[in-house]
Amino acid sequence: MKKHEKNYCDYFVGISGQSKYYSDNLSENVKRGIRQKIRRGEHGWNAPVGYVYNHKLRNIEPDIEKSKIIQKFFYEFSLGGLNLHSGADQLRIWGITCTNGKPLTPYMVHRILSKKTYLGLIEHKGECFEGSFKPLIDKNTFDSVQKKLKEKAKQARKSKLELDFPFKGIFKCAECGGQITAQFAKGKSGGIYRYYRCSKKFGPCKQRYVQEKVIAEQIRNRLQEVAISNEWSEIMLKEIELLQREEQSDLNLSKHKLEIDKKKIDEKMDKLVAVYLDGDLEREDYLKMKNELMKEKADLNLKFTDLGGKGKNWVEPLKNWVKTANYMGVLASPDSDYKELKSGIEKVGSNPYMRGGEIVFDFLKSYELFSIHKALEAEENKNPQSKRGLLEEQKRICLSLRRGGDSNPRYGLTRMTV
DSSP states (O other): OOHHHHHHHHHHHHHHHHHHHHHHHHHHHHHHHHHHHHHTTOOOSSOOTTEEEETTTTEEEEOTTHHHHHHHHHHHHHTTOOOHHHHHHHHHHTTOOOTTSOOOOHHHHHHHHHOGGGGTEEEETTEEEEOSSOOSSOHHHHHHHHHHHHHHHHHHHHHHHTTSOTTTTTOEETTTOOBEEEEEEEOTTSOEEEEEEEOOTTSOOOOOOEEHHHHHHHHHHHHGGGOOOHHHHHHHHHHHHHHHHHHHHHHHHHHHHHHHHHHHHHHHHHHHHHHHHTTOSOHHHHHHHHHHHHHHHHHHHHHHHHHHHTTTTTHHHHHHHHHHHHHHHHHTSTTOOHHHHHHHHHHHEEEEEEETTEEEEEEOHHHHTHHHHHHHHHHHHHOGGGHHHHHHHHHHHHHHHHTTSTTOGGGOGGGOOO
8 A cells, every 4th residue: 555545544534533423422412411411300292282382481381282182182182081082182172282283093092091291200211200390280190091991902902802813723624734823614504613624734634614603512522531520529629628638648757756756866976975975985986976967967858858749740730630521511511602612622622623613632641531430421321320330430530530540540540631
């Protein structure tokens, strides 16, 4: 590089460095000025609706007319008579519009109703500071408006959910593996019905359309297979409580024995210390015997801790298992809600798909046990004297679950989720 070219290069590098320094310094000064302004409680020049910026005070102050409109608008909204759309129309009638004269959008109305500036606060980067300007709205009215905004937002979401199809996204097509989707369609009689069909995402598929009410009826019939009556549920819940009391009694007995063993070790420790202090035992032998006793005591403490965790992990899951099976009977009724039917499949079923206009799904291993109950119930109806066998089978199932499925390993209860 020639000498004059190098000089030009150094010159431009120097100019660039000075520009960056000037820019960074200006940015820091602006930020410092904003922080100082906020500390003084001064709002920025961009005054919200209902305020005007006073250049002499370098702060905002209530607009004579619009401040009263904003106060009235907050009050009307807090009573629940307005929403974001009707609120925009009402503000237009009162003279509050966009700069081009058009009504405010619902989003703009929401921003107005959410501004903490009207409480006399300054919002900056998610943090609120006390302002030195006059507030327009009291806290109770502001909080009431925020509550109404949340309620109306929930109602809006709910109205959208009502258009959703309750069984959409659950089933897959048995032919091509595509997801089962849904749509509205006209029936032969001219009515509008909900239909479910294969999305055909993976290519052509011959599976036919199925009406929503047909799917609901099939789900009800399937859930009935694992549903148990209120009487059965009460018997099994009482049996669970009995098993819990028996186990708790055994745990208390084991804890009592461990307490006795720990007390014996403490007595041995006291005697050992006394012998050592009397000089009848060498230090090396004393430490060796003491360490052995401490190990025994630590082992007893560990066993005691393990006992404290037993008897708690199986009770609630087992009760929920019985209650869920009982609730399946409620879902199997003709007037059950479609969304509840969906939750029923998710609780007790797995691998749901649709084939030839019929829905098919497997039951979780834990709920397959209730097929035994169904068979015994049918036997009892034929022969009332078999009720004793029914009760014994219920006890066997409860014991099987409590012991982790050891008495019936083919169900894999150690890995089940209830």
